[in-house]
Amino acid sequence: LKNFQTRKRRWDISKLIYMDNINPTDAILRWKGEEEDEYEEEDIEAESDDDDFFKKRSSSRPDDIAQDFDDDMAQPIFDSRFMTAPAGLKNA
Amino acid sequence: MSLSSNKNILVLTGHEDFRRRLVMSTLSGKAVKITQIRSEDTEPGLRDYEVSFLRLMESITNGSVIEISYTGTTILYKPGLIVGGTFTHNCPLSRSVGYYIEPVLLMAPFGKKATDITFKGITSGEKDLGVDIIRTSIFPVMQKFGIDRQELRIVKRGSMPKGGGEVKLHLPHLVLQPQTLHATKTPQITKLRGISYSTRVSPATVNRMIESARAVLKPTGCETFIYSDVARGEDSGLSPGFGIALVAETKAGWNISVEGIGAAGSVPEDLGAEIARKLLEEISVGGVLSRNQLEMGIIYMVLGKEDIGRVKIGKGSIDERFVRLLRDIKAFWGIELRIKEDDDGELIVTVRGTGFVSASKKIA
Secondary structure, eight states: HHHHHHHHSSSHHHHHOOOSSOOOHHHHHHTHHHHHHHHHHHHHGGGGGGHHHEEEEHHHHHHHHHHHHHHHHHHHHHHHGGGGOOOOHOOO | OOOOEEEEEEOOOSTHHHHHHHHHHHHHHEEEEEETTTTSSSSSSSHHHHHHHHHHHHHHHHHHHHEEEETTSOOEOOEEEEOOEEEEEEOOTTTTTTHHHHOOOOGGSSSSSSSEEEEBBSSOSSSSOOHHHHHIIIIIHHHTTTOOEEEEEEEEBBBOOOOOBEEEEEEEOOOOOOOOOOOOOOOOOEEEEEEEEESSSHHHHHHHHHHHHHHGGGGGOOEEEEEEEOOGGGGEEEHHHHHHHEEETTTSSSEEEEEEEEOTTTHHHHHHHHHHHHHHHHHHHBBBOTTHHHHHHHHHHHOSSSSSEEEEEEGGGHHHHHHHHHHHHHHHHHHOEEEEEETOEEEEEEEEEEOOOOHHHHOO
């Protein structure tokens, strides 16, 4: 509760009022801390798929694992045999 | 809303705060160009009540120049001198007389001569301050700034939609500049007062509103007295209607007020109870200036002499309208107000007056 209260009064209203890049509605929402709450609510909803995500990972079938691996890995896999060094490096 | 300055003409956009911007332009002496007035609306441009307000500005000032574009979406206003005077203003039925009286109260004390205006139309509407609220809640704010002897006489009450009401506004007191205000203590409520009125409906309606409002206010333990005003015959305007205005009076002379009018099909008991609850809500907001007094109080403080003025307001008073007010003050006078939280959890607004002196007086 303490953290919640401190977060709500984080913005100084005197400064928010004169920030021309923020419209009056957003200025009030920021001051009240309501704008951030909205975002948090959205994040919580987005994370509701997490259960399914981890279930797939725990699957024991090799085909599923391979498919998940292709779909979910963010880092590309390079085969060094087919990679050529830059021209300058070759000469050195 | 956005603003920019172009060759000594302040350029603002949007239709919001139309009246206040013209009043600020007149008081600061800065010409203003307002663009994009409902430019995205299916009916773009100025509304009839805004055009009527421009006519009122022409009447109360001398030498003002108003130019409206062909589509009505842009207006250029070059302010003249506030002169005041005696005349009648017929208000369109789209807004009540409070829409016109409020800006007059901000300008008339700095005019060349006393102001006597007869307003004809709807005396209490949904969107604007009603005549009872102006009399009981706005006039005391003016008195705090050294402007007194004002009078608003209700000749006839006029309800929506046909109106037919008439009020006489008398502002005899002319001042050079408002007094500096120091009000940093939340005043204690001592009395609850009110007025319940009706036009062209059964006189029992007012008593029904009073009873239900009193029932809600009883647990407060404050002395409560609600007057009744039943308009009959020629004094009752052209449409049936009823309403109630409640005021919380404080020891220090600040009044907190709320008002409601009966819509078609509404029950008097429900209205009375609802407005009584609204009054309690408004009291709970705290501060010295209530939400319907804030604009006037802050503008008078800005117009004060070059001294620091302070006023306490509740946190609930800060809304979009307040933000727009402070931004407009910066645009017209170039000053920023300071807002700090005090030990009670309420806010202290600190204003350094601009040292405004009535232009009419300087010439005289």
